[in-house]
Amino acid sequence: MATSTPPRPSHPREAVESVVIRFAGDSGDGMQVTGSQFTVETALAGNDLATFPDFPAEIRAPAGTTFGVSAFQIRFGTADVLTAGDAVDVLVAMNPAALKVELRDLKPSGTIVVDTGAFTERNLAKAGFPTNPLQDGSLAKYRLLPFDITKLTTDAVKEFGLGTKEAHRCRNMWALGLMLWMYGREREATLGWLQKKFVKRPDVAAANVAALNAGHAFGETAEMAEHVVGYTVAPARFSPGVYRTVSGTEALAWGLIAGMRAAGLSRMIFSGYPITPASALLHTLANLKAFGVLTFQAEDEIAAIGAAIGAAYAGALGVTSSSGPGIALKTEMLGLAIATELPIVLVDSQRAGPSTGMPTKTEQSDLFQAVLGRNADSPLAVIAPRTAGDCFPMGVEAVRLATKYMTPVIVLSDTYLAHAAEPWRIPEERDLTRFPVRFRTDPTDFHPFLRDAETLARPWALPGTPGLEHRIGGIEKDFDTGHISYDPGNHHRMTQTRAAKIAGIARDIPPQDVALGEERGAVAVVGWGSTFGAIHEAVRRARGDGLAVSHIHVRYLSPFPSNLGELLRRFERVLVPELNNGQLVQLLRAAYLVDAKGFNKIAGKPFHVAELGAAIREHAK
Amino acid sequence: MTVVTVTDRELQPKDYASDQEVRWCPGCGDYAILKAVQKALADIGAPRERTVFVSGIGCAARFPYYISTYGFHTIHGRAPTIATGIKLANPELDVWVVTGDGDALSIGGNHLLHVLRRNVDLQLVLFNNEIYGLTKGQYSPTSRRGTRSPSTPLGSVENPVSACQVALGAGARFVARSVDTSMAHLVGVLERAHAHRGASFVEVFQNCVVFNDGVFDNFTAKEIAPEAQLPVEHGKPLLFGKSRDKGLRLVPGKLELEVVPATAPDILVHDERNRALAQLLTGLEPPAFPVALGVLYCDPAPAFEAEVHAQARAAGLGTDPASLDGLLRSGQTWTVA
Numbered sequence: 001m002a003t004s005t006p007p008r009p010s011h012p013r014e015a016v017e018s019v020v021i022r023f024a025g026d027s028g029d030g031m032q033v034t035g036s037q038f039t040v041e042t043a044l045a046g047n048d049l050a051t052f053p054d055f056p057a058e059i060r061a062p063a064g065t066t067f068g069v070s071a072f073q074i075r076f077g078t079a080d081v082l083t084a085g086d087a088v089d090v091l092v093a094m095n096p097a098a099l100k101v102e103l104r105d106l107k108p109s110g111t112i113v114v115d116t117g118a119f120t121e122r123n124l125a126k127a128g129f130p131t132n133p134l135q136d137g138s139l140a141k142y143r144l145l146p147f148d149i150t151k152l153t154t155d156a157v158k159e160f161g162l163g164t165k166e167a168h169r170c171r172n173m174w175a176l177g178l179m180l181w182m183y184g185r186e187r188e189a190t191l192g193w194l195q196k197k198f199v200k201r202p203d204v205a206a207a208n209v210a211a212l213n214a215g216h217a218f219g220e221t222a223e224m225a226e227h228v229v230g231y232t233v234a235p236a237r238f239s240p241g242v243y244r245t246v247s248g249t250e251a252l253a254w255g256l257i258a259g260m261r262a263a264g265l266s267r268m269i270f271s272g273y274p275i276t277p278a279s280a281l282l283h284t285l286a287n288l289k290a291f292g293v294l295t296f297q298a299e300d301e302i303a304a305i306g307a308a309i310g311a312a313y314a315g316a317l318g319v320t321s322s323s324g325p326g327i328a329l330k331t332e333m334l335g336l337a338i339a340t341e342l343p344i345v346l347v348d349s350q351r352a353g354p355s356t357g358m359p360t361k362t363e364q365s366d367l368f369q370a371v372l373g374r375n376a377d378s379p380l381a382v383i384a385p386r387t388a389g390d391c392f393p394m395g396v397e398a399v400r401l402a403t404k405y406m407t408p409v410i411v412l413s414d415t416y417l418a419h420a421a422e423p424w425r426i427p428e429e430r431d432l433t434r435f436p437v438r439f440r441t442d443p444t445d446f447h448p449f450l451r452d453a454e455t456l457a458r459p460w461a462l463p464g465t466p467g468l469e470h471r472i473g474g475i476e477k478d479f480d481t482g483h484i485s486y487d488p489g490n491h492h493r494m495t496q497t498r499a500a501k502i503a504g505i506a507r508d509i510p511p512q513d514v515a516l517g518e519e520r521g522a523v524a525v526v527g528w529g530s531t532f533g534a535i536h537e538a539v540r541r542a543r544g545d546g547l548a549v550s551h552i553h554v555r556y557l558s559p560f561p562s563n564l565g566e567l568l569r570r571f572e573r574v575l576v577p578e579l580n581n582g583q584l585v586q587l588l589r590a591a592y593l594v595d596a597k598g599f600n601k602i603a604g605k606p607f608h609v610a611e612l613g614a615a616i617r618e619h620a621k
Numbered sequence: 622m623t624v625v626t627v628t629d630r631e632l633q634p635k636d637y638a639s640d641q642e643v644r645w646c647p648g649c650g651d652y653a654i655l656k657a658v659q660k661a662l663a664d665i666g667a668p669r670e671r672t673v674f675v676s677g678i679g680c681a682a683r684f685p686y687y688i689s690t691y692g693f694h695t696i697h698g699r700a701p702t703i704a705t706g707i708k709l710a711n712p713e714l715d716v717w718v719v720t721g722d723g724d725a726l727s728i729g730g731n732h733l734l735h736v737l738r739r740n741v742d743l744q745l746v747l748f749n750n751e752i753y754g755l756t757k758g759q760y761s762p763t764s765r766r767g768t769r770s771p772s773t774p775l776g777s778v779e780n781p782v783s784a785c786q787v788a789l790g791a792g793a794r795f796v797a798r799s800v801d802t803s804m805a806h807l808v809g810v811l812e813r814a815h816a817h818r819g820a821s822f823v824e825v826f827q828n829c830v831v832f833n834d835g836v837f838d839n840f841t842a843k844e845i846a847p848e849a850q851l852p853v854e855h856g857k858p859l860l861f862g863k864s865r866d867k868g869l870r871l872v873p874g875k876l877e878l879e880v881v882p883a884t885a886p887d888i889l890v891h892d893e894r895n896r897a898l899a900q901l902l903t904g905l906e907p908p909a910f911p912v913a914l915g916v917l918y919c920d921p922a923p924a925f926e927a928e929v930h931a932q933a934r935a936a937g938l939g940t941d942p943a944s945l946d947g948l949l950r951s952g953q954t955w956t957v958a
Contacts, residue, residue: 040953153890189953238957242950258945268708291948294709294929299735303702306695306732308711310675310706312691314714318706336696426954429945463691463707463714467669471639471686473694484686 013184013230018077022083023172024102025094027056027070030172035072036421037176037193041185042076043245043423045262046235049076050533052084052606057276057359064126069101079235082533084420086608090182092175094118094149096127111143113178115171117150118549145228147218149174154216157207166204168210177215184232185274187212188242213243217508239425246424248388248417248530252347253284255395258292258429260317261382262396263403264436269305269311270319271296276359277415278323278349301329305346309333312342313472315400315439315462321347324366325355331374334408338378338498340472341449341458343409350414350603361416361604364529365580370410371558371587379502381405382558384412386532389424391417394555396432405505406457412557414579416606417530440445443467447482455508456501503559512561517543517550520570523620526553526596527577528584532608535577547620554584566590574617577612631666634659639689650801650827651680654748655687657804658717658869659762661811662690672715673749675704677729679721680755681748681827682858704743708926715815723753723815726782730762737791740819742924747784747822748801750829751836757780758832770832772816788822789918791898796899800841801828805953806852806914815915819924840912851911855893855919858883861911869910876901878912893919898952 021038023031032053042049052073061068075085088109093099095118106112119134133139134146153174157167173194180187191209198205219228260268270293272282286295298304301322308318322330327348337344350366352358370382381401385394394411402409440446440459448470448617449458461468470482478485479493515532527535532553539551552567554560567575568588574596576585582598589596599615601607636869637659645651662672672690676682678697685692690716695703698857700718702813707716718736725733725747736745738807752770753759760770760777763784788796795817799807826837840849847863859869860883868888872879878901892898899918905911930938937943 030906044953044955046955046957240957242954242956244950244954254945254949257948261945267710269706271706288948289933290940290943292932292933292938296705296709296929298702298705299731302699303705303732303735306699306702307706307709309695310693310703310708311710312706313703314707314710316710318710332696333699340693372623426949428947462711463673464671464711469669469689469691471641471692473685473692474696475694586632 013232015232020075020088021090022071022073022088022102023092024069024071024098025429027068028060031070031072034172034176037190039074039245039421041180045185047076047233048081048236050081050084051421055360064095065122066097066101069098078236082477082537088612096123096129100127103171108141113145115149115441116146117148149573154209155254156210160203162207170208173208173211174215177212178219180221181216182230241425243423243425245421246388247421248391248413249280249284251391252395255392258432259396259399262432262434263399265317266291267316269316271298271307272321273298273301273304275323275326277418278321280418281321288403301326305330305333308344309337309342312344318344323349324353335374335378336474337408338380339474341406343406345398345402345409347411348420358604363579367583370412379499380407381409381505383556384529386553387549388420388422405455406571415532428493441465448472449482454597506562509556511563512567515553521548521550523549523573523575524552524568524571525575526552534607534609534612537609538616541613542616546586549616568592568594573619632663634663637662637689639687641686642795643687646831648830648910653801654825657807661808665815671791674717675700676719677724679724681719681721684719689710698724701732705741708741712926718743720747722749722761726762734791737788737793740922742819744814744821744915747824749784749824750827752829752833754829754832784824789899793822794819794920794922797916798914800826812821818921840907849911850905850911853891853913853915855891858888858890
C-alpha cells in the first residue's frame with residue numbers, strides 16, 4: 001500500500017483501514033486546535049474522515065480536574081467514514097484527568113500516549129487516582145507509550161527563550177508532531193498555520209514549529225521505543241472534484257449566503273445573541289461583510305429575532321440563530337413572523353436541555369419546540385441538515401422556502417453538526433438553482449394579504465415603494481382586504497389558509513428517499529439530523545448480516561414529504577433512533593398512524609454504531 | 622385600500638391619515654398626538670412611501686393603523702428591535718417608533734436602553750399616561766406611589782421611573798418632552814426630533830380619560846400651567862411663570878437648582894448640549910419646581926446603522942460582488958482527479 005513518507009527500514013509501517021484518535025487534555029492545553037490541525041493534514045492526505053470535538057462549558061476549569069477535560073476525536077480511513085467512531089484506537093492523554101475521563105472509550109489493546117511529565121502527585125490526586133496508573137499495572141491491557149512530553153518540549157523550545165508557561169503551551173504541537181509521524185501525514189499546512197497564527201510573536205511561532213518538528217523527529221529516531229510503530233492509511237476513493245474540510249457552521253453560513261444570492265437579494269441581516277453553541281455562526285458571518293452580510297449582536301434573543309423580522313420587512317434576508325433556551329425566548333416573535341407572513345430563517349443549534357442543561361453537549365430535543373412550540377395554530381417550515389456538508393444545500397433551501405412562501409423557516413442543527421468536520425466536495429455557484437424573489441411594486445388592486453394562487457404566499461411589499469403604503473401587525477387580518485379583523489369566520493379562514501400554505505410546501509420539496517436499502521422490507525430505520533452517519537453505518541452492517549433493513553433520513557420535518565407515510569407503511573416495523581426522549585417518533589405516529597418505535601439516547605453524545613446495531617437486531621427479530 | 626398619490630401639491634396633515642376608523646376612547650390624548658404627528662409630517666414634507674411607523678402593544682401602539690405611511694404593529698415592548706432591523710436593512714427609511722410607558726419602560730425596558738445607547742437613527746415617541754389602558758387600568762412603571770388600580774387596590778408601593786432620566790442614562794443624544802394638549806409645542810418638538818440624526822427620544826404626557834383622568838393636572842391644567850411648566854429653549858434663560866417672573870439657577874456651591882425671581886443674577890441659560898443640565902432639568906417635579914418641557918438635550922453623534930454600513934463598505938461591500946466560489950475555496954483544498 002502506498003505511503004506518503006518512506007517507512008523506516010527497521011520499523012516498516014503497518015497498513016490499516018481506519019483509525020480513531022482522541023486527543024484529550026486540559027481545556028487550556030489546546031486540544032481542539034491540535035485535533036483541527038490533524039484533521040487538515042489528514043484531509044490533505046486524502047482520507048475520508050469525521051470528527052467529534054467534545055469540550056466542557058467551562059472556559060478554563062481549574063487545571064488538572066476531570067471536569068476541565070477537553071477532547072477532540074477524529075476517525076479517518078480508506079473507505080466511507082460516516083461517524084467519528086464508537087471506540088478509540090489511540091488516546092493521547094496530556095494529563096491524568098484526561099486519562100481518567102477518556103479511558104472508558106479506549107478499545108482493549110488500544111494505544112495510550114501520555115505525557116509522564118504531567119503525572120505529578122498533585123495532578124494524580126486532582127484526577128482521583130490513588131496510585132499512579134502508569135506504574136500500578138492497571139493499564140496492562142493497553143499499549144502504553146509513556147513519554148515525558150513536557151520535558152521533551154521544554155528542551156526543544158529552549159533556544160527561543162520562552163517562559164516556562166509559554167514553553168509548556170507548545171506540548172500540544174509536540175504531541176501533534178508525533179501523531180502526524182505515526183500516520184505518515186505531512187506537516188506543511190500546520191507549519192503555515194502556525195506562522196500565520198503567531199505572526200506577531202515570531203518567537204512563539206518558532207517554538208511551536210520546533211515542538212512540532214521535535215515530536216515528529218521523535219517518531220523517526222532510532223532510540224525510540226521499538227513498540228512505537230508507524231502506520232499507513234491509504235487515501236479514500238472520492239468522486240472527482242475540488243475538496244476541503246468543512247464544519248456544519250461554515251457550510252451553513254456559506255449556504256445562507258448562496259441562498260441569498262440565488263434569491264437575488266443583496267443584503268442579509270444576521271442577528272444573534274451570544275449562546276453556546278450557536279455563536280460560532282455569528283462569528284463566521286461577521287467576517288463576511290463583503291458578501292452583503294451585516295451581523296448584529298442584539299441585546300437579547302428577542303431583539304435578535306426582532307431585528308431579523310424588521311430586516312425582512314424592509315427587504316433583506318433576515319436570519320437569526322440560537323440554541324434551545326434562546327429559541328424559547330424568540331417564540332413570541334416567531335408568532336409575529338407567522339402572522340405578518342415575513343420570510344426569516346431561524347437556525348437552532350440544539351444542545352442538551354431543558355434549561356441550561358449541558359450547553360456544550362449535543363441533543364436533538366428541540367424538534368417539538370420547532371414544529372409545535374408556539375401559542376395558537378402557528379405552522380412554519382422546519383428542515384434539518386444531516387451532515388456538516390448538507391448544511392450548505394439546506395442553508396440554500398431555507399432561504400428558498402422562506403422567500404417563496406413568505407414564512408419563517410427553522411433550520412435544526414445541533415452541537416455535533418456545528419463543530420463536526422468532514423471532507424466536502426466544493427460546489428460551483430453556477431450550478432446552484434436560482435429562485436429570484438419578486439418584490440411587489442404595482443399599486444393596482446394591492447393589499448398586503450393578497451395571495452399567490454399556487455403558493456398562498458402574500459406579496460413582499462417593501463417600505464420605500466410608492467403607492468404600496470400599508471399597515472401590518474400581529475392582529476388578525478381580513479382575508480379580502482388585509483385590514484384588521486375580529487370577524488369569527490375570517491379568523492377560521494385565515495388560520496386554515498396559514499396551515500394550507502405551509503402544508504403546500506410538501507408539493508415543492510423532494511419526495512422522501514431511502515438513503516440505504518430497499519423501499520420495502522422488515523425494518524425502516526428512520527432518523528433525522530446529525531444522526532445520519534451513525535444510523536447509515538449501523539444499517540449497512542445490519543444489511544451485511546442479512547437483515548432486510550433500510551435507512552430513511554428525513555430532512556424536511558414540517559411539512560413532511562408527501563410520500564413519507566406511504567413509504568413507512570411498506571415496512572413491517574419502523575424504528576426511530578433519536579438523541580432525545582422520543583419526538584420524531586411521536587410526530588410520525590400522529591401523522592401516519594404507524595406503529596413506530598423509538599430508540600433513544602439522551603447522554604449529550606452522538607450514537608455509537610454498535611448500540612444502534614443492537615437496537616436494529618432487537619427490532620428485526 | 623384606496624391609493625392616493627399626491628405629486629403635484631404639498632402634502633397636508635390630512636394626507637397622512639389612513640382610511641381606518643380611529644378606535645381610541647373619546648377624549649383620549651392620543652387623538653391630539655395623532656394630529657400633531659400628522660401636522661409635523663406635513664410640515665417636514667415626509668414622503669409617505671419612505672416613512673415607517675413601528676409600534677409595540679398598548680393603546681399608543683395602534684397608532685400606525687391611523688397613519689397613511691408604512692406601518693408595523695409588532696409585539697409588546699419590542700418595536701425598537703424591529704425598527705433597528707429596518708434601519709439596518711434600509712437606512713434610507715424614516716422610522717418612527719410609537720410606544721407607551723408600559724411598552725417602553727416595563728416589558729420593553731431592555732430594548733429602549735439599547736436602541737438609545739446604539740443611537741439608531743429614528744424617532745421614538747413615548748406616550749406616557751402613567752397607566753396600562755388597554756388592559757383596563759393597572760398601575761404602570763411611571764405611576765406615582767399610591768396609585769390605586771385594579772392590581773393595587775390599596776395603592777402602589779413602587780417608585781415610578783422617570784422616562785427622560787432613563788433615556789439620558791441610556792446615552793440618548795436627543796431627549797425632549799411635551800404635552801398632548803400643547804399642539805404647537807408638541808409639533809415643534811416632533812420636528813426637532815425628526816431633524817436630529819440618531820435616536821431621538823420624545824416623552825409626551827398623555828391623558829388617559831378613562832383610567833387615569835387628570836393625572837397631569839398638577840402641571841397641565843390651564844390655570845396653573847404657566848406657573849408649573851418650564852418651556853426650555855437653547856440659548857434662552859430658564860424663565861417661567863405667567864409673566865416670566867421666575868427663573869432657575871444653581872444653588873451656590875451645590876449641584877441643585879433653585880427657583881428665584883427672574884431679576885436674580887445667575888439665571889441659567891439653557892444649553893441643550895449640556896448633559897448635566899439635562900439631568901437636573903428632567904429631575905424637576907411639581908409642586909416645588911416646574912416641569913421642564915421642550916428639547917432638554919441634543920448633542921448629535923454618528924448613527925448606528927451608518928457606522929455599520931461604513932464598516933461593511935470598508936470590508937469590501939458594494940465594490941465588485943464578492944466571489945462565492947472564492948469563499949468556498951478559501952483555506953486548504955485538494956483535488957481528486
